Amino acid sequence: MQPVDVPSLVAPELALPPLDSEAYRHNLAAITAGPPVSNPTELLGSEAMRQLLRQVRNAADFIIVDSPPILLVGDSLSLLPQVDSVVLTTRINKLTTSDAARLRRVISLADAPIMGVVLTDAPAPSREHYGYYYHHRT
Secondary structure, three states, X not given: OOOOEHHHHOOOOOOOOOOOOOOEEOOEEOOEOOOOOOOHHHHHOOHHHHHHHHHHHHHOOOXXXXXXXXXXXXXXXXXXXXXXXXXXXXXXXXXXXXXXXXHHHHHHHOOOOEEXXXXXXXXXXXXXXXXXXXXXXX
């Protein structure tokens, strides 16, 4: 089977697999990052990438584009103008206030609205403060 990854799909001679192909299972499809490329920023900002995202938009209800951290890797910046909104993911207590402000500015400049924030590595609540209160009578 032909690989379903970004570098392969943005090649001019390749196209998105048909929706009934083996690339899709249970109404879910994944297009992987694929093998490393020498110019990821150029690839992600290319007309071919914009065309790929247009094709996927026509075939899917929702598209989630997972990308490297925006402030650490410039590759992600070229994707910002191509998405409808952004969901930020960060470890709890990891993002500084100044980095959060910088991140907000960068995303605003790309005119990509922030849909929400996902905090990871949050401590689990203790059981005594979780759920409903049950009282057992004897």
